[in-house]
Amino acid sequence: MKTAIYKDIFGENIEVKYNEYAPCRICGLPVIHASMSGTDVCPYCDCGRYRDGTEINVKELMRPELLKKKAEEIQEELEKQKNEFYIKEENNEKLY
Numbered sequence: 001m002k003t004a005i006y007k008d009i010f011g012e013n014i015e016v017k018y019n020e021y022a023p024c025r026i027c028g029l030p031v032i033h034a035s036m037s038g039t040d041v042c043p044y045c046d047c048g049r050y051r052d053g054t055e056i057n058v059k060e061l062m063r064p065e066l067l068k069k070k071a072e073e074i075q076e077e078l079e080k081q082k083n084e085f086y087i088k089e090e091n092n093e094k095l096y
Contacts, residue, residue, distance in 0.1 A: 001017050001018065001019060001020075002017070002018055002019075002020045002033075002034070003015050003016065003017050003018075004016045004017075004018060004034030004039055016034070016038075016039055018031070018034060018039035018040075019031075020032050020033065022039075022040070024040070024041055024042040024045055025040050025041060026041055026042070026045035026064075026067065027042065027044070027045050027050075027067060027068055027071035028068045028071065028072070029042065029051070029071055029072070029075055030042075035047075050070065050071055050074050051071070051074055051075060051078060052074045052077070052078060054074075
């Protein structure tokens with residue numbers, strides 16, 4: 001569980017506890033961090049982007065199954081790249 005801190009209209013802090021592994025209501029991937037839209041939308045979807053930085057287009061927003069499929073593909077590719085990086089780092093291979 002993580003805690004997000006938001007300000008109310010009077011400037012007072014409001015603390016909201018949330019599960020960072022809960023699925024984003026737009027892409028279905030784990031939220032990871034709270035966004036300006038709250039704790040049920042990941043910061044990437046909140047900004048209209050996938051996790052690799054590419055923009056989400058209107059067609060994908062209108063068809064959630066396309067958006068979720070592409071988000072999962074991008075997440076798998078990012079995980080693969082991260083794992084390759086760690087393997088190279090462990091083997092002391094040149095990273096550039």
